[in-house]
Amino acid sequence: MAKVEVTLKKEVHDPQGTAVENSLRALGFDGVQRVRVGKYLELVLEAETFEEAAAKIEEMSRRLLSNPVIEDYDYSLQEVE
C-alpha cells in the first residue's frame, strides 16, 4: 500500500488553509500559526518489489495524482497481503 500526500508548493497561496485557520480561531483555538490543506491518497497496488512499487507511484504522482506546476508530493510504502 502506498500513502501519498499531495501539498501545494510553499509559494502557492492556499485559500482553503486560510479558511480552516480562520475557522479554528473562530472556534476559540489560539496559537494556530499556519494551516495548509492538501490531498491524501491510499493506493493498493500489485508489484513484485518495493522498487517497482516506488517507480509506479512516482509516475502516477507526476502524471495524475498531483499537478507538478503548483503541487509537491511525498509517499511511503508498506507491504500488505
Place this chain on the structure above:
Amino acid sequence: MAKVEVTLKKEVHDPQGTAVENSLRALGFDGVQRVRVGKYLELVLEAETFEEAAAKIEEMSRRLLSNPVIEDYDYSLQEVE
C-alpha cells in the same frame, strides 16, 4: 507541526477514489486494486508540550477538520522552531 490525515471510514463509498482508480487504469497503470482519497492538513501551532499539542489537534480534528460520522483521522507531531 502536526500532520493530519482525514480519510473516509472503510464502509463509506468513495466516488473520488473510484474516479482516480479508473483514470489510472485508463492511463495504462495495471495492478491498481484500490484507491481512497482523503484530506491532508499541516498545522503549525504553539504548545508548551507534545501532550498539549496532541490534545489540541484531537479536539480540532473532532470539531472541525473531520466529520466524525463518515471520516476517521490520524496525526503525527513534530517540533519546529
